[in-house]
Amino acid sequence: MRNFRKLNVWILGMEIVKDIYxxxxxxxxxxxxxxxxxxRRAAISIPSNIAEGSSRKTNPDFARFLEVALxxxxxxxxxxxxxxxxxxxxxxxxxxVLNKLSILQKQVNALITKVRS
Numbered sequence: 001m002r003n004f005r006k007l008n009v010w011i012l013g014m015e016i017v018k019d020i021y022x023x024x025x026x027x028x029x030x031x032x033x034x035x036x037x038x039x040r041r042a043a044i045s046i047p048s049n050i051a052e053g054s055s056r057k058t059n060p061d062f063a064r065f066l067e068v069a070l071x072x073x074x075x076x077x078x079x080x081x082x083x084x085x086x087x088x089x090x091x092x093x094x095x096x097v098l099n100k101l102s103i104l105q106k107q108v109n110a111l112i113t114k115v116r117s
Contacts, residue, residue: 002062004047004054009107012100013047013069019097020076027088035088039079045072046104059115066115070108073101 004010020043024036046069053065080098083089 001057002054004051007050007054007111009066009069009104009111010047010050010054012104012107013050016046016073016076016097016100016104017043019100023080023089023093023097026093027083031088035079035083039076039083042072042075042079045069046076063112063115066108066112070105070112073105073108077101 020039024039027036049065049069049072053062053069056062056065077098080089080094084091084094
């Protein structure tokens with residue numbers, strides 16, 4: 001069993017969750033059950049899947065959970081771009097978390113490759 005708390009991807013995922021919660025508090029109230037809920041759930045999914053996957057006994061199982069976390073990161077990226085397009089959030093507000101997502105995506109991809117080899 002791996003200690004997920006020591007994985008850089010989990011630590012960064014937790015930072016992204018906090019960032020997303022702070023960002024989405026500024027979304028319109030009528031998006032509470034739409035975009036706000038969806039983006040928050042996707043953010044929570046990243047460290048949650050990394051943690052759950054780290055408990056799996058086999059590397060292929062761990063890799064599958066990492067892939068889910070990676071997919072959630074791309075989902076958040078898309079949702080932030082939608083929020084920008086709808087003028088709910090300014091690009092300046094989302095650029096930091098988009099940069100963190102890019103770093104996370106590269107790190108998760110590298111970890112998947114390592115786990116599979």
